[in-house]
Structure formats: structure tokens, C-alpha cells
Amino acid sequence: MAGKLDATARAMDTQWWRGAVIYQIYPRSFQDSNGDGIGDLAGIVQRLPHIAELGADAIWISPFFTSPMKDFGYDVSDYCDVDPMFGTLADFDAVIAAAHGLGLRVMIDLVLSHTSDQHPWFIESRANRTNPRRNWYVWADPKLDGTPPTNWLSIFGGSAWQWDARREQYFLHNFLTTQPDLNFHEPQVQAALLDVARFWLERGVDGFRLDTINFYTHDKYLRDNPGLPPELRNADTAPAVNPYNHQMHLFDKSQPENVEFLKKLRAVMKPYNAAAVGEVGDAQRGLEILGEYTRGDDRMQMCYAFEFLAPDRLTPARVVETFRALEEAAPDGWACWAFSNHDVVRHITRWGLSVDAAKAYATLLMCLRGSACLYQGEELGLPEAEIAFEDLQDPYGIEFWPEFKGRDGCRTPMVWQADNQAGGFSTGKPWLPIPAQHLRLAGPEAKGKDSLFAQYQAALALRHRHKVLRSGAQSDMMAAGDLLCFMRSDATDRVFCAFNLGETTVTTTLPAGNWHALGQEDGPVLGQTIILAPWQSCVAVKQ
Structure with a gap:
């Protein structure tokens, strides 16, 4: 401690x-x-x-x-x-x-x-178009036909724009309609x-x-995002069932x-x-x-x-x-x-x-x-x-149930x-x-x-005992099936890391030199060949 x-x-x-x-x-x-x-x-x-x-x-x-x-x-x-x-x-x-x-x-x-939307800043901002905080949030007029100013989508589903009757404008919300975006x-x-x-x-x-x-x-020019063809859609940011993945988000964020x-x-x-x-x-x-x-x-x-x-x-x-x-x-x-x-x-x-x-x-x-x-x-x-x-509490899960069960789990x-x-x-x-x-x-x-x-x-x-694992360089990263190997190094130490991330035994070879195994307690001096059982790892420092 x-x-x-x-x-x-x-x-x-x-x-x-x-x-x-x-x-x-x-x-x-x-x-x-x-x-x-x-x-x-x-x-x-x-x-x-x-x-x-x-x-x-x-x-x-x-x-x-x-x-x-x-x-x-x-x-x-x-x-x-x-x-x-x-x-x-x-x-x-x-x-x-x-x-x-x-x-x-x-x-x-x-x-x-x-x-x-209960923040005093937003309450003031939405009151009218002349108040001191009128520009503190992202407000925009509708298109001529009354639809939202852009095609931007909310991560929580639907348009990223919500109509506000007080100002007769839309405000931007990348998440829930109750989470208006500040104007940076x-x-x-x-x-x-x-x-x-x-x-x-x-x-x-x-x-x-x-x-x-x-x-x-x-x-600030409120340009539409371009669409993405199905083969380029990535569900890492939003669930696969969310149309948010159908756009390349060039203009609604990351400016x-x-x-x-x-x-x-x-x-x-x-x-x-x-x-x-x-x-x-x-x-x-x-x-x-x-x-x-x-x-x-x-x-x-x-x-x-x-x-x-x-x-x-x-x-x-x-x-x-x-x-x-x-x-x-x-x-x-x-x-x-x-x-x-x-x-x-x-x-x-x-x-x-x-x-x-x-x-x-x-x-x-x-x-x-x-x-x-x-x-x-x-x-x-x-x-x-x-x-x-x-029992769900998460509005995200309630919106996309049952294909996406939300974050409560x-x-x-x-x-x-x-x-x-x-x-x-x-x-x-x-x-x-x-x-x-x-x-x-x-x-x-x-x-x-x-x-x-x-x-x-x-x-x-x-990691605490060996500074090289916290802040050293990383090199020689290699994958072969379930085997992952790489080197960590700094001015004083070279550490070889090998991981078997699979269910079958794998074999790898240490670089030339004398290597000492590290773990809960320092292990033995290692030979050139390392045999890793399923889910086994080897972390070794060069002597």
C-alpha cells in the first residue's frame, strides 16, 4: 500500500x-x-x-x-x-x-x-433570443420546411436536434433531449x-x-454529415442497431x-x-x-x-x-x-x-x-x-430493447x-x-x-516495481495465432513479454542473452525456449 x-x-x-x-x-x-x-x-x-x-x-x-x-x-x-x-x-x-x-x-x-436542461444556464438561454446567455447553447433555425437544420443524429437515437417552442428554434443534443449541447x-x-x-x-x-x-x-457552418456504406459502418461507438453508425461524423463533433x-x-x-x-x-x-x-x-x-x-x-x-x-x-x-x-x-x-x-x-x-x-x-x-x-433504469437500453439492453448490466x-x-x-x-x-x-x-x-x-x-512497464518504450510486437510477444525497454532495463491468449500450448523463443523471469516473486533464469500453457504469460528481464 x-x-x-x-x-x-x-x-x-x-x-x-x-x-x-x-x-x-x-x-x-x-x-x-x-x-x-x-x-x-x-x-x-x-x-x-x-x-x-x-x-x-x-x-x-x-x-x-x-x-x-x-x-x-x-x-x-x-x-x-x-x-x-x-x-x-x-x-x-x-x-x-x-x-x-x-x-x-x-x-x-x-x-x-x-x-x-435543468441547468440555470439553459433555462435562461431558452427563455428568448435576447438574454445574456442566448448563445451559450447550440441554437439554429429550422430549414424552410420546418425540419432540423442538419442531418446530425443523437447517440441515444433519432435526430440530434430538438424543437423548442419558446425560441422557435432547434437546439443541439448529441445525447438525450434533456442534455443540450453547450456552444464552445x-x-x-x-x-x-x-x-x-x-x-x-x-x-x-x-x-x-x-x-x-x-x-x-x-x-459552426452546420454542414450535413456524409453517409457511410454498410461495409464501413463500425459499432464501436454506438450499438449496431443505432442509425448513428450510418454517418461519417465529420461535422457534428471532433472539430x-x-x-x-x-x-x-x-x-x-x-x-x-x-x-x-x-x-x-x-x-x-x-x-x-x-x-x-x-x-x-x-x-x-x-x-x-x-x-x-x-x-x-x-x-x-x-x-x-x-x-x-x-x-x-x-x-x-x-x-x-x-x-x-x-x-x-x-x-x-x-x-x-x-x-x-x-x-x-x-x-x-x-x-x-x-x-x-x-x-x-x-x-x-x-x-x-x-x-x-x-428493472431497467437506463434510457439507452429502454430505447433500443431488446436488440441492445443498455448499460445497466x-x-x-x-x-x-x-x-x-x-x-x-x-x-x-x-x-x-x-x-x-x-x-x-x-x-x-x-x-x-x-x-x-x-x-x-x-x-x-x-508494474510498480519495474518502471519500464509504466513508461518504457514498446517494440518488436508480434502475433502468431494465440501468441503475442513484445519488448519493453528504457535506459536501464529490457523486458520481454509473451502471452498465450488461447486454449492450446504455444512455444516461443527468447532473444539472445540471459533472461530472468518476473512475477509475484522473481522466478528462475530462463532458457532460450519458452513453453506457454493455455492463458499463461511470461515476463522476463534481461540480466
């Missing part, structure tokens, strides 16, 4: 984010402290030792701001306060103090592209959002996860003006030694945008695209393909990888993994170049929960013990049902020496 992270320690390590392991907390499902069935900030304080024991460097807390909760906090009505559902600002200060006391940095989820072409909007960042930095946060970072700026705002945000963050990781939602240009947004030292430190969150199992060939594409599109960028989060089917289900397979992927994630995000419960091997339609409450129906999460009825299968993964053996938790813990410890 790391030591206390005081102000001096936080200020000195300016590269703390490079190769960091960030544990994502979905607050309404992490720990309930008051028995109302919904997780809260006080509950996070209670369970932070679990994250420190795992060995993470930081936590990312999904939105806890004041919100009508139409999209579970991703529709903010007050950026600078805590929703009573989760507690108070004092409770958040307690999270900061407790996390820093355990050596954990705190990153919070900023949703800057849009607000709730308005300087006052940018200034207000930078003030939001300062507010939380002053309270002690160490950085931000930036929701939908490439959605901030739209095309070049966005970079200038990111530079302003980085300048605000710099005095606090804060870091940010941006979520890039773009099926066609994800890695290119990642590179554009993380290039140099005046933009964001990290971004993640959706390559490893895709439906198909991550094969060695896909790993190689992804890193080759990353090198081409973003040679100076820095990626942050994740296998699961609050928006996708949990990867142990999505990829059909056994426990042994999940262990292999956990070790792989800790050996790849880049930073990494872990989603609460993946260290226990929680599978996707099956949620009945009548990955958002069910965390389980901490197996001896009650709420899994130790709450003394009340949880806001989403907890499957019996999850309870079985919370028993006494959940952290035993052969558990998946122990494997994650060992893999994180290996």
Missing part, C-alpha cells in the same frame, strides 16, 4: 499519470452508507482501502454533481455542488483526504460538452467551464476524466477548434500538477484524435479510444494492429487502455473469458505501453448482469460479501438488482492467493 500523498508529494511527481493505473468508481453502485440503496461519497471513503490494497495509483469517480439524473449524473444541473443523493461538498472533501491518506490521487468525471464557439462558455475546473482543482482533485472530449465543438480549448484547460491544470484523460468517441478517427489531443505538452496528457472496449475478443492480431495504427496516427500521443467501463458489457462476458483467461488479460493490460483504467468489480471477475426489462452494485442479498453494498434495496452469480464472487475466497483479485494485485505490483 502506498504512503500518504501530501501536498509536497503531489506537486513533485509531474509525470505521475504516465503509466498510472486508474480505478473507476461508479458512485451510485460502489457503496451505500445510509441504506437508501444508492451508493454515495461516504461509501467511497469506507471502501477506499480495497483500492489501495489492489495497488491502484488513482481513482476516477463518475459524476456526482447536482443532476435530475435523466442520464445518471451525466446531465449536470450544477457543476460546483454535490447531488444530495451522493452527499455534500464536505463528504467530497472527506473522499479527497481519505484517498490522499492512502496514497491515491483523485480524478473526477467532468461532463463539459453538455448540461442538463462562445468565449463566455469556455471561460465558465474553465472556472468549473478551477473550482475542483482548488478542492484538491488531481485531475479529470473528460467525458466525450471530442464532442465539445460542432461545425479543429477543440484543440484551442484543450490548451486553455491544460494551462488551468498546470499549476496544480493535474492530469486529464479524455474519452474519444469516434469509430472512424479515434486513434487519430487521440494523437491530436495528447501531442506535445500543452494539450491533454492521455486519451482513450474504443479499440479495447470493442465487442470482439482482443486477439494478439488485434493488439498488434491497434498499436501499429496508434504508432502511425499518434506517434507522440499517450493512450489510456481499458477493457471495461460503465458504458459497455463487462469484458469477462463480452469476450467469454474463463478465470484463467481473465488473469492473462489482467497481466497483459499491466504490461502494455500506456496508462490503464480498471472498472470496479473487474478485479473480482464480475460478469455482465442480466437485467429484466421491468455493467452498472449493478459492487459486491463486498456473500452472506446477504445486497452483497454488503447496502442495508436497503439496491437501485439495481444484484445477481446471485455476483454474490458467489464476493465470498472469503475472493481475495485468496489463487483468486483473480490476487492476479490483478500481483500484476499491478509488477
Whole structure:
């Protein structure tokens, strides 16, 4: 467990984010402290030792701001306060103090592209066309025939434009109709959002996860998106049944003006030694945008695209393909990888993994170049929960049921013990049902020496012990069937990594030299040939 992270320690390590392991907390499902069935900030304080024991460097807390909760906090009505559902600002200060006391940095989820329609800014903006905030959101007149100004589509289905009778104009919403998009072409909007960042930095946060970072700026000329032929449609950003995939999103997001705002945000963050990781939602240009947004030292430190969150199992060939594409599109960028989060089917289900397979992927994630995000419960091997339609809470799932069941299956409450129906999460009825299968993964053996938790813990410890795995170069990546091999290197170390991501034994050969196996404890000196059983890995350092 790391030591206390005081102000001096936080200020000195300016590269703390490079190769960091960030544990994502979905607050309404992490720990309930008051028995109302919904997780809260006080509950996070209670369970932070679990994250420190795992060995993470930081936590990312999904939105806890004041919100009508139409999209579970991703529709903010007050950026600078805590929703009573989760507690108070004092409770958040307690999270900061407790996390820093355990050596954990705190990153919070900023949703800057849009607000709730209940935000005072939008209420004023929609009142008429002459108010001081009339341009704070994206308003546009209809076409001559009354239809929306462009063909842009919402990720949550239907047009991205909603008619407003007060102004007799349409407003843009890339997500729910209750999530109007802010107008980043308005300087006052940018200034207000930078003030939001300062507010939380002053309270002690160490950085931000930036929701939908490439959605901030739209095309000011309101040009239509071109269509995509079926063979080019990619369902990584939206479900396959969503017509959002039928367009090339050239004009509704990912505009070049966005970079200038990111530079302003980085300048605000710099005095606090804060870091940010941006979520890039773009099926066609994800890695290119990642590179554009993380290039140099005046933009964001990290971004993640959706390559490893895709439906198909991550094969060695896909790993190689992804890193080759990353090198081409973003040679100076820095990626942050994740296998699961609050928006996708949990990867142990999505990829059909056994426990042994999940262990292999956990070790792989800790050996790849880049930073990494872990989603609460993946260290226990929680599978996707099956949620009945009548129990659904997610509007996305309700809209596209049954072909797409929404995001509730990955958002069910965390389980901490197996001896009650709420899994130790709450003394009340949880806001989403907890499957019996999850309870079985919370028993006494959940952290035993052969558990998946122990494997994650060992893999994180290996990454911490060997700086080369956090920030070293990566080269010689090769895939042959189920075998994946690559080299990590820096000025002092060369580490060879080999993974068998399949069900049959494979053989590989070490490069010339003397190699020493690494693991929970340093292993033996290795011969030239390595035989890997199914789902086995070998990480070796050159002597």
C-alpha cells in the first residue's frame, strides 16, 4: 500500500499519470452508507482501502454533481455542488483526504460538452433570443420546411436536434433531449467551464476524466454529415442497431477548434500538477484524435479510444494492429487502455473469458505501453448482469430493447460479501438488482492467493516495481495465432513479454542473452525456449 500523498508529494511527481493505473468508481453502485440503496461519497471513503490494497495509483469517480439524473449524473444541473443523493461538498472533501491518506490521487468525471436542461444556464438561454446567455447553447433555425437544420443524429437515437417552442428554434443534443449541447464557439462558455475546473482543482482533485472530449465543438457552418456504406459502418461507438453508425461524423463533433480549448484547460491544470484523460468517441478517427489531443505538452496528457472496449475478443492480431495504427496516427500521443467501463458489457462476458483467461488479460493490460483504467468489480471477475426489462433504469437500453439492453448490466452494485442479498453494498434495496452469480464472487475466497483479485494485485505490483512497464518504450510486437510477444525497454532495463491468449500450448523463443523471469516473486533464469500453457504469460528481464 502506498504512503500518504501530501501536498509536497503531489506537486513533485509531474509525470505521475504516465503509466498510472486508474480505478473507476461508479458512485451510485460502489457503496451505500445510509441504506437508501444508492451508493454515495461516504461509501467511497469506507471502501477506499480495497483500492489501495489492489495497488491502484488513482481513482476516477463518475459524476456526482447536482443532476435530475435523466442520464445518471451525466446531465449536470450544477457543476460546483454535490447531488444530495451522493452527499455534500464536505463528504467530497472527506473522499479527497481519505484517498490522499492512502496514497491515491483523485480524478473526477467532468461532463463539459453538455448540461442538463435543468441547468440555470439553459433555462435562461431558452427563455428568448435576447438574454445574456442566448448563445451559450447550440441554437439554429429550422430549414424552410420546418425540419432540423442538419442531418446530425443523437447517440441515444433519432435526430440530434430538438424543437423548442419558446425560441422557435432547434437546439443541439448529441445525447438525450434533456442534455443540450453547450456552444464552445462562445468565449463566455469556455471561460465558465474553465472556472468549473478551477473550482475542483482548488478542492484538491488531481485531475479529470473528460467525458466525450471530442464532442465539445460542432461545425459552426452546420454542414450535413456524409453517409457511410454498410461495409464501413463500425459499432464501436454506438450499438449496431443505432442509425448513428450510418454517418461519417465529420461535422457534428471532433472539430479543429477543440484543440484551442484543450490548451486553455491544460494551462488551468498546470499549476496544480493535474492530469486529464479524455474519452474519444469516434469509430472512424479515434486513434487519430487521440494523437491530436495528447501531442506535445500543452494539450491533454492521455486519451482513450474504443479499440479495447470493442465487442470482439482482443486477439494478439488485434493488439498488434491497434498499436501499429496508434504508432502511425499518434506517434507522440499517450493512450489510456481499458477493457471495461460503465458504458459497455463487462469484458469477462463480452469476450467469454474463463478465470484463467481473465488473469492473462489482467497481466497483459499491466504490461502494455500506456496508462490503464480498471472498472470496479473487474478485479473480482464480475460478469455482465442480466437485467429484466421491468428493472431497467437506463434510457439507452429502454430505447433500443431488446436488440441492445443498455448499460445497466455493467452498472449493478459492487459486491463486498456473500452472506446477504445486497452483497454488503447496502442495508436497503439496491437501485439495481444484484445477481446471485455476483454474490458467489464476493465470498472469503475472493481475495485468496489463487483468486483473480490476487492476479490483478500481483500484476499491478509488477508494474510498480519495474518502471519500464509504466513508461518504457514498446517494440518488436508480434502475433502468431494465440501468441503475442513484445519488448519493453528504457535506459536501464529490457523486458520481454509473451502471452498465450488461447486454449492450446504455444512455444516461443527468447532473444539472445540471459533472461530472468518476473512475477509475484522473481522466478528462475530462463532458457532460450519458452513453453506457454493455455492463458499463461511470461515476463522476463534481461540480466
